[in-house]
Amino acid sequence: MRTDFAQLRRLPDLLFPRRCPFCGSLLGPDALQGTVCPACVPEERRLQHIPARLPEGEHDFYAVREAAAAYYYEDIVRTAVLRCKRGGCFWYARELADRVAVLVFGALPAKQPGKMPQYAGVTALPLYSCIVPVPPNKPRPGVPGLPLLLARRLSAVLGIPVVTLLYIKNPGRPQKELTREERLRRAKAAFACRPGTDLTGKRVLLVDDIITTGATASACAAALLQAGAIEVTAAAIAATEELPKVQQKKER
Numbered sequence: 622m623r624t625d626f627a628q629l630r631r632l633p634d635l636l637f638p639r640r641c642p643f644c645g646s647l648l649g650p651d652a653l654q655g656t657v658c659p660a661c662v663p664e665e666r667r668l669q670h671i672p673a674r675l676p677e678g679e680h681d682f683y684a685v686r687e688a689a690a691a692y693y694y695e696d697i698v699r700t701a702v703l704r705c706k707r708g709g710c711f712w713y714a715r716e717l718a719d720r721v722a723v724l725v726f727g728a729l730p731a732k733q734p735g736k737m738p739q740y741a742g743v744t745a746l747p748l749y750s751c752i753v754p755v756p757p758n759k760p761r762p763g764v765p766g767l768p769l770l771l772a773r774r775l776s777a778v779l780g781i782p783v784v785t786l787l788y789i790k791n792p793g794r795p796q797k798e799l800t801r802e803e804r805l806r807r808a809k810a811a812f813a814c815r816p817g818t819d820l821t822g823k824r825v826l827l828v829d830d831i832i833t834t835g836a837t838a839s840a841c842a843a844a845l846l847q848a849g850a851i852e853v854t855a856a857a858i859a860a861t862e863e864l865p866k867v868q869q870k871k872e873r
Contacts, residue, residue, distance in 0.1 A: 639734040642713040643697040654730030656716045667868050668692045673725045679862050680835030684842035686852040690860035691724040698859050705767050717858050718774035725856050740779050750823035751784045772828040786814045812840045814848040821849035833861040
């Protein structure tokens, strides 16, 4: 019997109808750029990180050429990320990755829910040779981490292959349980590339869900540079920074 691959590609849409990643509502034709329900639009816009590039003064970047995030890690953005990571709603990663593609890389938004943003690029050559996801601290067998899900979707939008090159040498305690100083100290020697990795002359896009201190991104970048990469750029859904006053909620 012939396999209908077009039908197989549509299977996730049939099993998991597209929903707003910020509140879980079904997305209709009035969704913002095919990814955000009308009720969440004001908050989604308030939490956008504009410009997307992260300031070095707020993070400890020492091996990353530059880093960017679509949002500040607050309120409905935090809820959306945790819904993917801890709530088991892994399918929301697609909408979140699409927002990263639009807000960070300037892709043209999807015209309707379930469609993919379109990326034309600025040159005939890809900006990056490959996309590398940050490995999860505590991987679960058969369950891809959020960075890998984001990387796969960005790969489809940007036309850049995903390679899983990094691993954690000493997982230890979760990052959220460590102080800033502990994160920086532990992260520097925590990551490595798999034996035989050769990134000579390649520009790498490193993808994570959240950038907090910058310690993880920098340590991953250092491992990639040791494997021959000429530069590493980091991108994430959100960054932990203080919201600008103009974007903070007004007290009633």
